[in-house]
Amino acid sequence: MRLYDYPASANCYKARLLLALLEREYERVEVDIFAGETLTPAYAELNPARETPVLELDDGQLLAQSNAILWYLAEETPYLPDDPPGRAHVAQWLFFEQERVMNGIGSARFRILTGRNPEVVPARLELGRSALEMLAARLADRAFLVGDSCTIADLANFAYTHVAGDAGYDLAGYPAVERWLARIAALPRFMDDLVTYPANARAGQSESIYDA
Ligand SMILES: N[C@@H](CCC(=O)N[C@@H](CS)C(=O)NCC(=O)O)C(=O)O
Secondary structure (H helix, E strand, C coil): CEEEECCCCHHHHHHHHHHHHCCCCCEEEECCCCECCCCCHHHHHHCCCCCCCEEECCCCCEEECHHHHHHHHHCCCCCCCCCHHHHHHHHHHHHHHHHHHHHHHHHHHHHHHHCCCHHHHHHHHHHHHHHHHHHHHHHCCCCCCCCCCCCHHHHHHHHHHCCHHHHCCCHHHCHHHHHHHHHHHCCCCCCCCCCCCCHHHCCCCCECHHHC
16 A cells, blocks of 8 residues: 655544554655645545545555545444444544535634635634534543444544644634544554655745645
């Protein structure tokens, strides 16, 4: 397996985290998205959306979308339930993550840290706040988002939520979310190798799909 990966992307970190938890071996191919490396014809063959992560399976099949990659890797492991309602609930929280956590917290954080599109930040922060409130409500009386143990629903939502402080959110105001983050960070083989955005991610200094 080969993971086309950007070290500062929490979408990519989701895949790296699950691979580590499952002790799966893979080849990591770092893609410098702000140096134009997703803009090449060769990268479009891997993913026409020109995004990371992409997982290339041993038989050459390509999988894009971080949460689809999580789903594939989690099949037949404790990170994905095998009962239909459980699987549907996991899907529910994966869509929630893309809709509110990534587009809210992740997007606001990216723009605050790189100085891009400051005009969209307030609306993204508001969306992220709604995500934190919904996560807090769900986690008020349960340890994990679905069922009794950690699933990919938790890992996907963890990725941008655990760095929400970078966007100015005070997680102390969401104690159930803080406890859940700590629970995930205490899993055996947990690791956090998410790096901060490099200098070339800043507005005006890069060549990427965000600069088109
Ligand atoms: N919905 C996609 C979003 C992926 C995404 O936005 N990837 C960003 C990094 S976080 C990217 O690769 N951007 C490419 C570029 O800017 O050239 C997923 O979950 O995988």
